[in-house]
Amino acid sequence: xxxDKRADKNHDISSPVEVSVGLLxxxxxxxEGEIERHPGExxxxxxxxxxxxxMLTEPxxxxxxxxxxxxxxxxxNHEEPNTVELGLLMRKEHMxxxxxxxxxxxKPVGSKAEPIRHRVLCLAEPIPPEPVFPAGHRVLRRxxxxx
Numbered sequence: 534x535x536x537d538k539r540a541d542k543n544h545d546i547s548s549p550v551e552v553s554v555g556l557l558x559x560x561x562x563x564x565e566g567e568i569e570r571h572p573g574e575x576x577x578x579x580x581x582x583x584x585x586x587x588m589l590t591e592p593x594x595x596x597x598x599x600x601x602x603x604x605x606x607x608x609x610n611h612e613e614p615n616t617v618e619l620g621l622l623m624r625k626e627h628m629x630x631x632x633x634x635x636x637x638x639x640k641p642v643g644s645k646a647e648p649i650r651h652r653v654l655c656l657a658e659p660i661p662p663e664p665v666f667p668a669g670h671r672v673l674r675r676x677x678x679x680x
Contacts, residue, residue: 546570553584561586567606580613582606586622598624602637614641 546569553563563584570576587601602620620637641647 545572546576559588578609580606580608593626596625602635612645614643614645614647616641 548568550566550568551563552565553561555561563582563586565582565584567579567582568576569579582604584602584604587603589599589601590597592598600622602618602622604616604618606616606618608615616639618637618639620635622633622635624631624633626632
């Protein structure tokens with residue numbers, strides 16, 4: 534939820550509903566629904582998304598933990614494009630800091646599609662790593678389409 538002095542930006546809500554399962558030790562599959570409400574509008578189901586995480590290295594076994602990310606999002610509104618997103622997720626723990634570099638490429642598909650977009654998210658967090666890759670891309674992805 535956003536809190537802003539401008540009425541057109543105040544109380545902008547985006548809430549994911551997610552279910553995930555580890556199909557194999559190196560593969561996690563996630564089904565997600567994206568629910569949003571913009572100021573002055575009703576709550577609506579924006580998209581249905583399927584995400585895949587493929588671990589290329591066993592966490593903590595090598596110098597760098599690496600995974601691939603693949604997502605397809607089908608927009609509910611037929612005026613919006615569907616999207617395909619691919620990513621390379623990397624992290625390294627060093628001196629009680631977790632360094633994360635996530636590279637993402639997003640391609641809108643369908644008749645309403647625009648040119649390809651890319652994002653880079655680089656984080657350094659003073660927390661111990663968890664057994665799975667943190668989904669840092671979600672912070673950026675939730676703000677897509679809104680300034």
